[in-house]
Amino acid sequence: MYTKYRPYPAVTMEKRAWADNTADVAPVWASTDLRDGNQALKNPMDIPRKVAYFQALVDFGFKEIEIAYPSASQTEFDFCRTLIEDGMIPDDVTVGVLVPAIERHIVRSFEALRGAKRIIFHLYNPTAANQRDVVFRRTEEAIIGLAVQGVAWVRREAERFGGEVVFEYSPESFSQTELPFALAVSNAVIDAWGPTPQSPMILNLPNTLEAGSPNIYADRIEWMGERIAQRESVVISVHPHNDRGCAVASAELAVLAGAQRVEGTMLGNGERAGNADLVTMAFNYYAQGVDPRLNVGKVDDVLSRITAIIGTEVAERHPYVGAMIYSAFSGTHQDAIKKGMEHRRANNTHTWEVPYLAIDPADIGRAYKDAVRINSQSGKGGVAYVLKACYGIEVPASEQTALADAVKKRSEARGGEIGADEVRAIYEQMAQRAEANSWNAAQYARHAGFVSALALPVVELLSPREGERILDLGCGEGSLAVEIQKRGADVVAVDLNADMVESARAKGIDAYVMSATRLPFERRFDAVFSNAVLHWVTEPRTAVRQIRRALKPGGRFVAEFGGHGNAAQVVEAMRMVFERHPEFGPFENPWYFPTGAEYRALLESEGFRVASAELIARPTPVDDIAHWLDLFANGIVAHLESAQLSCFKQEVRTRLEPTLYTASEGWHVDYVRLKVKAVKENL
Numbered sequence: 286m287y288t289k290y291r292p293y294p295a296v297t298m299e300k301r302a303w304a305d306n307t308a309d310v311a312p313v314w315a316s317t318d319l320r321d322g323n324q325a326l327k328n329p330m331d332i333p334r335k336v337a338y339f340q341a342l343v344d345f346g347f348k349e350i351e352i353a354y355p356s357a358s359q360t361e362f363d364f365c366r367t368l369i370e371d372g373m374i375p376d377d378v379t380v381g382v383l384v385p386a387i388e389r390h391i392v393r394s395f396e397a398l399r400g401a402k403r404i405i406f407h408l409y410n411p412t413a414a415n416q417r418d419v420v421f422r423r424t425e426e427a428i429i430g431l432a433v434q435g436v437a438w439v440r441r442e443a444e445r446f447g448g449e450v451v452f453e454y455s456p457e458s459f460s461q462t463e464l465p466f467a468l469a470v471s472n473a474v475i476d477a478w479g480p481t482p483q484s485p486m487i488l489n490l491p492n493t494l495e496a497g498s499p500n501i502y503a504d505r506i507e508w509m510g511e512r513i514a515q516r517e518s519v520v521i522s523v524h525p526h527n528d529r530g531c532a533v534a535s536a537e538l539a540v541l542a543g544a545q546r547v548e549g550t551m552l553g554n555g556e557r558a559g560n561a562d563l564v565t566m567a568f569n570y571y572a573q574g575v576d577p578r579l580n581v582g583k584v585d586d587v588l589s590r591i592t593a594i595i596g597t598e599v600a601e602r603h604p605y606v607g608a609m610i611y612s613a614f615s616g617t618h619q620d621a622i623k624k625g626m627e628h629r630r631a632n633n634t635h636t637w638e639v640p641y642l643a644i645d646p647a648d649i650g651r652a653y654k655d656a657v658r659i660n661s662q663s664g665k666g667g668v669a670y671v672l673k674a675c676y677g678i679e680v681p682a683s684e685q686t687a688l689a690d691a692v693k694k695r696s697e698a699r700g701g702e703i704g705a706d707e708v709r710a711i712y713e714q715m716a717q718r719a720e721a722n723s724w725n726a727a728q729y730a731r732h733a734g735f736v737s738a739l740a741l742p743v744v745e746l747l748s749p750r751e752g753e754r755i756l757d758l759g760c761g762e763g764s765l766a767v768e769i770q771k772r773g774a775d776v777v778a779v780d781l782n783a784d785m786v787e788s789a790r791a792k793g794i795d796a797y798v799m800s801a802t803r804l805p806f807e808r809r810f811d812a813v814f815s816n817a818v819l820h821w822v823t824e825p826r827t828a829v830r831q832i833r834r835a836l837k838p839g840g841r842f843v844a845e846f847g848g849h850g851n852a853a854q855v856v857e858a859m860r861m862v863f864e865r866h867p868e869f870g871p872f873e874n875p876w877y878f879p880t881g882a883e884y885r886a887l888l889e890s891e892g893f894r895v896a897s898a899e900l901i902a903r904p905t906p907v908d909d910i911a912h913w914l915d916l917f918a919n920g921i922v923a924h925l926e927s928a929q930l931s932c933f934k935q936e937v938r939t940r941l942e943p944t945l946y947t948a949s950e951g952w953h954v955d956y957v958r959l960k961v962k963a964v965k966e967n968l
């Protein structure tokens with residue numbers, strides 16, 4: 286079996302320059318899609334499809350386009366005529382045709398091109414030993430004679446042709462041709478055509494059947510380049526096929542070896558295993574900071590047009606352009622991408638250095654959010670990235686592992702990918718479970734009407750104006766949102782509690798269930814308003830970032846919530862009752878009550894200009910401290926049994942009665958509010 290095939294002959298080189306060269310300049314690209322690509326299709330294109338394909342190639346930036354083998358069929362001929370007669374060839378684009386060394390084919394091909402301003406007339410004849418002996422049954426001299434005769438026919442017709450003719454010659458099957466013979470035939474053709482440095486010809490050295498490794502192709506190109514006649518009047522071109530899967534590598538090494546021009550096709554479409562894929566190759570230059578001389582930013586548009594025309598698809602894993610190319614499922618890769626992107630943003634880096642991403646997906650219009658996709662292989666970094674990229678949600682580091690575990694479980698149980706919306710739903714559910722307090726809208730309305738009634742001055746501080754878009758963050762049952770709306774503003778309200786949101790909606794408010802640390806809004810609001818909510822948010826920096834993000838530049842943030850010392854006596858009484866009853870477990874204070882200075886510093890560090898951040902002592906009447914505990918402290922005692930709960934309430938009540946209750950005025954809670962007004966700076 287192993288004697289059936291022979292090793293591809295290596296080239297003996299005294300010195301080899303290409304291995305030390307670097308790819309500093311992209312070659313001239315020549316698309317052969319409409320000829321070589323077309324001849325690979327089961328259903329070759331008709332004229333309208335060819336026209337559409339031609340236009341896509343022009344839009345991608347090709348300046349040399351081989352459009353046909355005009356003598357092959359009437360369609361090929363008519364396509365040439367259509368492009369020329371309908372004036373579809375831009376002035377900076379040169380069209381080419383492929384023609385065998387047969388007189389009537391040469392005559393007909395010139396006929397097809399009549400009227401074109403500038404053409405590449407590409408003559409070819411096979412030169413390999415096997416072709417000479419078996420297909421043509423001619424000696425070496427006769428094959429050279431055929432080529433030289435072909436040149437004479439081309440010269441004669443070129444002289445009659447009105448436009449400029451760039452002559453191209455291919456010793457077809459160069460890859461299987463002995464180098465001395467390839468050189469002999471090429472030099473005979475160069476001599477017969479007589480190119481000059483001002484009017485050079487193209488010598489195309491095809492890897493017609495790719496049978497050797499790219500380094501040998503490079504050796505062959507360098508070998509030829511060193512020896513051909515009139516090197517300064519010849520543009521060396523390559524035409525690599527992909528039979529060994531190395532066409533792009535062959536083309537790149539050939540360029541290092543002196544090739545100045547590369548023929549190939551979009552996505553490598555072509556006979557057998559195809560041609561050199563010029564999309565990949567152009568991006569290979571681009572990704573090294575070399576001008577690719579093609580409109581790579583338009584690639585998705587161009588490829589969607591081309592694949593629709595020829596009825597193919599871009600493979601998911603195709604380099605640079607596959608749908609999955611900029612997506613990572615695996616946890617450690619996701620983590621590295623997330624950190625790389627964050628580092629880039631934080632440092633405003635210009636050069637691209639994000640692990641696992643060859644180029645910036647945005648360069649070709651792909652979204653960053655697709656860079657990370659979630660399944661059972663994913664980790665915390667990836668899951669956090671998805672929520673940040675898709676919804677602007679910052680998952681606190683403390684919650685990331687639990688979230689990733691929940692997502693992984695879901696993916697393993699169900700199989701397959703977990704979409705961003707599903708990750709978000711899992712996160713919301715976790716947040717609701719983790720919410721310290723539970724809320725009941727009816728009870729709230731009955732016993733906590735004071736919360737909104739006392740907040741009207743905060744609405745005044747907000748001073749909503751007609752037509753402004755205002756976010757009410759933590760709207761509760763919606764009374765303040767109604768007040769703001771009455772002043773002509775357009776209000777969107779959010780609250781973590783579905784019962785409250787329901788109640789706000791019943792008042793005609795556009796309300797949603799949403800956490801203050803997971804707002805999806807970006808530059809949407811003229812103002813963000815919040816009353817009696819932010820002391821419940823245990824990730825204050827995350828909330829401030831979300832608020833800033835939701836605001837338009839210059840937008841204001843007006844809020845009131847519990848500040849340093851708020852309900853201090855109540856908190857202390859609860860703590861002491863817990864201390865007296867070790868069976869209740871540790872007392873956990875759920876609230877964030879900052880000082881004015883602390884909150885001001887937080888806002889300023891997140892890009893706000895703070896107009897005021899003041900603590901205001903406001904003893905607040907409540908109907909009964911027991912109701913207050915039921916409403917606002919139920920999270921602290923959620924784990925207690927009912928007898929323990931009664932005991933807790935009774936003991937807290939007894940402790941507070943001497944200071945917070947009077948017979949004439951009833952119960953007052955020692956509220957201290959932090960009232961804030963700040964403006965989003967235009968950073």
Ligand SMILES: CC(=O)SCCNC(=O)CCNC(=O)[C@H](O)C(C)(C)COP(=O)(O)OP(=O)(O)OC[C@H]1O[C@@H](n2cnc3c(N)ncnc32)[C@H](O)[C@@H]1OP(=O)(O)O
Pocket residue numbers: 321324354356357358383384385386387409410411420421457493
């Ligand atoms: C590697 C490449 O991609 S090269 C391009 C290949 N593309 C094509 O062949 C597509 C278009 N081809 C065609 O439509 C036809 O093959 C035609 C019109 C060129 C010729 O068709 P036909 O006359 O029917 O002959 P056929 O297709 O069998 O070709 C074989 C003949 O062409 C000769 N021939 C093949 N290539 C060449 C050439 N480049 N120069 C001169 N003669 C050639 C062969 O020696 C053979 O001649 P013979 O009949 O004297 O033995």
Ligand SMILES: CC(C)C(=O)C(=O)O
Pocket residue numbers: 321383409455457458459489491492493524526
């Ligand atoms: C005619 C030549 C350039 C060709 O298509 C090939 O050798 O593959």
